[in-house]
Amino acid sequence: MTGITITQFIIEEQRQAKGATGEFTLLLNDIVTACKKISLAVNKGALLGTMGSLESENVQGEVQKQLDVITNDIFISSLEWSGHLAGMASEEMEEPYEIPARYPRGKYLILFDPLDGSSNVNVNISVGTIFSILRAPEGVTHPKVEDFMQPGTQQVCAGYALYGSSTMLVLTTGRGVNGFTLDREVGEFYLTHPNMTIPADTHEFAVNTSNQRHWEAPVQRYVEECLKGKEGPRGRDFNMRWVASMVAEVHRILIRGGLFMYPLDSNLKEKGGKLRIMYEANPMSMIVEQAGGASSTGRERILDIQPSSLHQRVPVILGSRNEVERLVAYHKA
């Protein structure tokens, strides 16, 4: 394999960033290593031999498959020692992870979903890892929850790894979105998808229609119009997909456009939504916006939300700009 490796790409970005110390580059390198290790663990599938009897509940009250725990541990052990982080927080831990005192502290905070779409693991469907990097507030070396409570616009980097038919890492540092594919023989990610962009228009949408009876009127209207196809007000046929792995859905949208939503519904009202803002909605929204798409709750831009808790949930509508805007307009109507 020839071409630009992810390490070369990150170093090149560092050279262009004024005043960069290399700390961020090293942190990204550790994330790359963590994703390679997780890819191997996910790939082992049933050979890992840990599904089933060892299930426990996570802070969201969901059944936590053993692989959730394994991947969470991989992410922590790959990053905690680095000295580039002040704090870490994960979907799988109620409170921020306390970096052991024996390790030096750095200036960044990382939030992550080590295994997204984990209900798909035992049916051998794509899953992923999502991460979001923030700066720790000036002088904070032992961050508390409130130090993580920054809106998505403050992210310095967001990315995901997709463990699908190939393993990919998709990354933004605020200068567009680039995709890298893992060459297993070399053990390196190579730049295969430079400057990923989302077309403004689409005729594909993704939503869990089993929740339809609970949806709010604007979402009912949107989906109904899509389903009417050529004969309806949209005047064209739409296609539908639902993988139940947000990483896979966002990746499909980055490749060929589309709309993804996990909207608010009467069942989710109390929780605020299904997806978690800090390590699902925010990083994915940054990636989607950087690729020219849009991301909203239906009522406000997700990246502008001031979060108030680590595991806060939000409604999510993201993807091809014109479709997201149409849904936002329906919410206003």
Ligand SMILES: O=P(O)(O)OC[C@H]1O[C@](O)(COP(=O)(O)O)[C@@H](O)[C@@H]1O
């Ligand atoms: O089971 P549902 O309602 O289809 O929900 C699927 C959604 O839940 C998630 O799996 C949540 O992620 P986790 O697997 O990390 O909990 C999203 O990736 C996906 O979009």
Ligand SMILES: [Mg+2]
């Ligand atoms: Mg998730």
Ligand SMILES: [Mg+2]
């Ligand atoms: Mg998860």
